[in-house]
Amino acid sequence: MAVRTPRDGRPLDLHRLRQFLAVAEHNGFTSAAAELHLTQQALSAAIAQLERQLRVALFDRSGRTLNLTPAGAVLRDGARALLAAAATLAEQTHEAGTASPRPFVIGHTPAITAEEVYLLLAPVRDQLPTASLTARQVFPSALAPALYDGEIDLALRRGVAMPPDLVSAIIAYDPVRVAVDSNHRLAARTELHIGDLRDESVIVWAPAGHSFYTDFLLSNYRRAGFEPNFVVNRIQGTPPITAVVGNDHIAFVTAPAGPALGGRVTVIDLTDPPLAPTQALWLPHTVSRIRDLLTVQRG
Template structure:
């Protein structure tokens, strides 16, 4: 049987690796450098590999050390989640399940995904928070967010994930826009329009998805990053005086100030769920079973 690393020593090693040395890591951990160095050496003996190359006051990671750093973070996060779940089970308080979602997914869409899980989990409180993709993945990694939801399908190292649904894209335009009177439009009809995005291309896989859809239609889109975040995506049609890709139903929106129009050729965008590996959750399982 392979040896299992001691979590305390693993914490010490990660602190040293992230600090690139023992001095600041020892201060952070309130340990002497000698005690910290001994702890890491014991971890190396425990696993049977060299993790660090020491050069004066600085250290560099071996290939084995780099692997342990990345995967060890996930193990520590899972251990913290385990502790939280165990304490919750011993208390009279309700379990809390935190769901984070990117700005590209509306609160209405999130509720539709979790409605059945809410009904089936009367002893659980649910909190839904909107987070930008980088904060979303960081929250899932450290256990602050139990389930992350984002657009597009993006491999996430050290996170578990699955596509749990697809939504048809439509286009939102101001109600007085010439395209508002159409029953259907083509993406190619947007070639001369300003398109609202929620993040710059290259910084958001959803933005990349939308830009590539325009390129497939034969044009390089003109775009502006929306200056209003956290509201329904249709709002961007007003605040940016632009067209916006949305998943809201076709028809009037925002008290008739915006029109949502179907695309002539359906374009489906996925919802990707992300969660912390090495953990289990009955509530999460209920949500994932909704996968379409």
């Protein structure tokens, strides 16, 4: 008799995966069982059955606390995306049979403006003119949870790192410019070199090491031979150009050059500007015509 292996075609039970994920997230059976409205004995038996199917231990039970094994960590990372994809498929199937499907929701970080999202939507507007679309600003740390929970269908951020349990693609590059208050000493300039900014304080939305965009700016400063003076913006969630109103700081933005915010801000071109990437993130194992139009590689 052949021994079954995980590749023999036995599909993973989504219900059992959800149970496993609850135990992994709670680091134990007690809270997970309460959340799932199960007894601890029933939940423990379900996890043991899953371990027998996969022929590996998912939890290390040797200590006082329950810890994931390396195999369990792999399953946890994949289970979250797989469960979210299954929920998305169920919703898409339902919507296909309704007259009024919900809008396709795009979450974008504050580093990408609503105007930039609108421009990225051009292929969808051209080819799917009746599609219902919604753009929603989401802080970077909330993008992945919003995808898993089905609150958004696509995430846009400034970044290049490949998340382990999401699919990603760079869909655009935007030249970076400098924004200053219109009373700033640099406001009369029509073009700046990064070396002209050596003595300027730069407003960012997160410190270095906590934001790709900040690290991206830091690398460009170091390439020019000096260290920037970063100041973290106290007002979060507003368009990037607003950060310089009423102060002597500068901000790096992707807004067009010229007056902005009713003339209160001036955006100045940089010579040889860095190109800031726009990265799209979405759930694996999902399909979407709208997403395909947005994420096609642009030449």
